[in-house]
Amino acid sequence: MTGGRRRPLPAWFSGRVAAGLAVAVVVLAVLPVALDPYTHNLLTLTFLAISGALAWNWMGGYLGQVSFGHAAFFGFGGFVAARVLLHESIPPWVAWAAGAAAAGLFSVGAYPILRLRGPYFSIATIGLGEASRIVFTYLEGFTGGASGLSLPIDPDLKARLYWWALGLLALVAAASHLIRRSTLGLELLAIKSDVEAAADAGVPTALRQDVVLALSAAVAGATGGLSASFFAFVEPNDLFGFDRSISFVLMAVIGGVGSVFGPVLGAVVFVALRQWLVASYPQLYLGLYGGLLILIILFEPLGLTGVALRVARRFGYRARPDLALGSSAARPGRPASEAR
Amino acid sequence: MPVLRAERLVKRFGGLAAVDGVDLAVEEGEILGVIGPNGAGKTTLFALMAGSLAPTSGRVWLDGRQVSGLSAHRVVAAGIARTHQIVRPFRNLTVLENVTVAALRGAARTGSHPRALAEEVVAFVGLADRAADHPGTLTLAGRKRVELARALATGPRVLLLDEVIAGLNPAEAQRLAGLVREIRDQRGVTVVMIEHVMAAVMALSDRVAVLDYGRKIAEGSPAEVVRDPHVVEAYLGSGAAAEVHP
Numbered sequence: 001m002t003g004g005r006r007r008p009l010p011a012w013f014s015g016r017v018a019a020g021l022a023v024a025v026v027v028l029a030v031l032p033v034a035l036d037p038y039t040h041n042l043l044t045l046t047f048l049a050i051s052g053a054l055a056w057n058w059m060g061g062y063l064g065q066v067s068f069g070h071a072a073f074f075g076f077g078g079f080v081a082a083r084v085l086l087h088e089s090i091p092p093w094v095a096w097a098a099g100a101a102a103a104g105l106f107s108v109g110a111y112p113i114l115r116l117r118g119p120y121f122s123i124a125t126i127g128l129g130e131a132s133r134i135v136f137t138y139l140e141g142f143t144g145g146a147s148g149l150s151l152p153i154d155p156d157l158k159a160r161l162y163w164w165a166l167g168l169l170a171l172v173a174a175a176s177h178l179i180r181r182s183t184l185g186l187e188l189l190a191i192k193s194d195v196e197a198a199a200d201a202g203v204p205t206a207l208r209q210d211v212v213l214a215l216s217a218a219v220a221g222a223t224g225g226l227s228a229s230f231f232a233f234v235e236p237n238d239l240f241g242f243d244r245s246i247s248f249v250l251m252a253v254i255g256g257v258g259s260v261f262g263p264v265l266g267a268v269v270f271v272a273l274r275q276w277l278v279a280s281y282p283q284l285y286l287g288l289y290g291g292l293l294i295l296i297i298l299f300e301p302l303g304l305t306g307v308a309l310r311v312a313r314r315f316g317y318r319a320r321p322d323l324a325l326g327s328s329a330a331r332p333g334r335p336a337s338e339a340r
Numbered sequence: 341m342p343v344l345r346a347e348r349l350v351k352r353f354g355g356l357a358a359v360d361g362v363d364l365a366v367e368e369g370e371i372l373g374v375i376g377p378n379g380a381g382k383t384t385l386f387a388l389m390a391g392s393l394a395p396t397s398g399r400v401w402l403d404g405r406q407v408s409g410l411s412a413h414r415v416v417a418a419g420i421a422r423t424h425q426i427v428r429p430f431r432n433l434t435v436l437e438n439v440t441v442a443a444l445r446g447a448a449r450t451g452s453h454p455r456a457l458a459e460e461v462v463a464f465v466g467l468a469d470r471a472a473d474h475p476g477t478l479t480l481a482g483r484k485r486v487e488l489a490r491a492l493a494t495g496p497r498v499l500l501l502d503e504v505i506a507g508l509n510p511a512e513a514q515r516l517a518g519l520v521r522e523i524r525d526q527r528g529v530t531v532v533m534i535e536h537v538m539a540a541v542m543a544l545s546d547r548v549a550v551l552d553y554g555r556k557i558a559e560g561s562p563a564e565v566v567r568d569p570h571v572v573e574a575y576l577g578s579g580a581a582a583e584v585h586p
Contacts, residue, residue: 183440183444183454186433186437186440186441186444187441187444189430189432189433189437190430190433190438190441192432193429193430193431193432193433194428194430196392196412196428197424197428197429197430198430198441199392199411199412199413199416200390200392200412200416200421200422200424200491201416201421201441201442201445201490201491201493201494202413202416202417202421202441202442202444202445202446202494203413203441203444204413205413206411
């Protein structure tokens with residue numbers, strides 16, 4: 001049908017986004033020469049948070065399956081990595097990769113929850129997260145129980161984690177973009193809009209959701225492994241904690257669940273707020289996130305991305321449609337108000 | 341040999357048999373109308389043939405290959421596509437993207453490019469100038485065309501159309517009826533259509549099957565079926581047949 005015409009560039013290729021990503025990665029990669037250790041470490045944690053938020057968004061944003069249980073994958077990845085890290089002869093990246101793979105496999109075992117949609121899925125993921133927390137607290141042989149596991153402290157490794165975390169982030173950000181632009185992304189958005197109609201259009205809905213959950217969980221597991229190395233300490237109630245699951249949701253929602261790169265913004269704001277508030281008002285910060293969440297869902301379901309787009313539109317900027325996901329978690333694909 | 345065959349299909353919901361032992365044979369290249377009063381089991385029959393529901397018992401064959409028991413996307417891959425009575429476009433995607441999702445399957449079968457196939461099908465149903473719009477901005481007739489295009493883009497052997505004409509004004513109904521005929525004549529797709537608009541059923545169908553209370557009560561040419569006393573009674577009540585055709 002396109003005979004004679006030159007083959008067009010593949011649909012997932014976008015010069016502007018690719019160039020933007022490349023510049024950001026290069027700048028961040030050389031930035032540490034100008035950083036004090038505190039900021040250096042804070043940025044490492046921010047990169048991990050962004051990676052997790054972007055991977056969560058593949059479920060919550062692309063597929064419309066809002067997970068309140070990503071701590072299960074973060075925690076499992078973290079503990080598997082920690083167990084491997086205890087063998088000091090093994091290079092750390094092997095441990096992190098093992099954590100990622102283990103978390104991905106763990107999510108495959110949790111596939112029955114993906115036969116649920118919407119609020120039912122979300123409730124099931126709360127169960128998954130909490131069950132994991134309790135089970136792994138009792139599995140003392142593996143996790144060290146409530147007192148956790150200490151890892152060998154290696155300041156040099158901790159400093160180098162910055163580039164590992166940045167590498168992971170670059171990978172996850174590129175994947176976010178590629179998935180959105182690929183036919184897989186189109187299928188995911190179709191599933192988000194109407195899972196039965198997607199199946200009637202020939203989309204293998206169950207398989208697609210399993211694959212995306214496994215990828216998302218593997219990234220969460222990788223961030224778990226890297227942060228195990230960062231803190232040199234892992235403890236089930238921390239890694240599997242419910243507020244960790246909530247943090248994935250918060251970062252994505254603050255940034256904008258309906259967008260591809262919104263969670264980046266959300267994660268940056270989340271980590272900065274946490275850093276500032278935990279120090280000054282340790283009791284207040286969860287309440288503040290709660291208030292923020294309510295405001296966003298009520299007034300700007302696209303989160304900070306939505307606010308930014310409004311401002312940009314004032315100045316005559318038109319948003320690239322492929323950087324949006326069509327609808328946010330707060331306003332899913334099929335508005336009830338619309339007449340048939 | 342019929343292209344699509346249903347054999348003693350039964351679907352029970354609790355004690356209610358929505359489809360109660362229906363046999364159906366659809367010949368290659370024909371348009372078969374399926375009519376019947378509300379609640380007769382027409383849409384359930386479609387759901388069974390499209391894999392949206394698993395039958396309680398009975399079998400469905402496409403080209404001699406059993407497709408009952410397969411999940412919906414596998415039935416699509418085998419060559420049966422359906423539309424929904426209440427249109428279900430993907431509201432977060434444009435018209436072209438809606439159709440591209442389905443064209444991923446159709447292109448795999450025909451060896452063409454999904455995007456090219458989607459563009460061709462969108463043009464075929466008359467939506468070329470609305471390809472970049474979201475379905476929510478279209479009229480009901482427009483959204484029914486999207487529904488039709490999406491089913492067509494899967495490259496089906498058999499298309500199951502659930503009331504694509506009902507609910508439209510006469511001019512739009514006429515155009516969509518024309519489109520259904522073109523799907524058969526130009527694309528060689530066999531069509532099974534549920535329809536309440538009798539004028540459309542009578543004009544389009546080569547044969548008509550009539551369902552009532554989950555059973556097939558009549559089958560034949562449109563002219564034969566409307567004279568069938570069972571059909572008249574199903575629509576107008578018992579005893580009516582004697583008054584209509586004394």
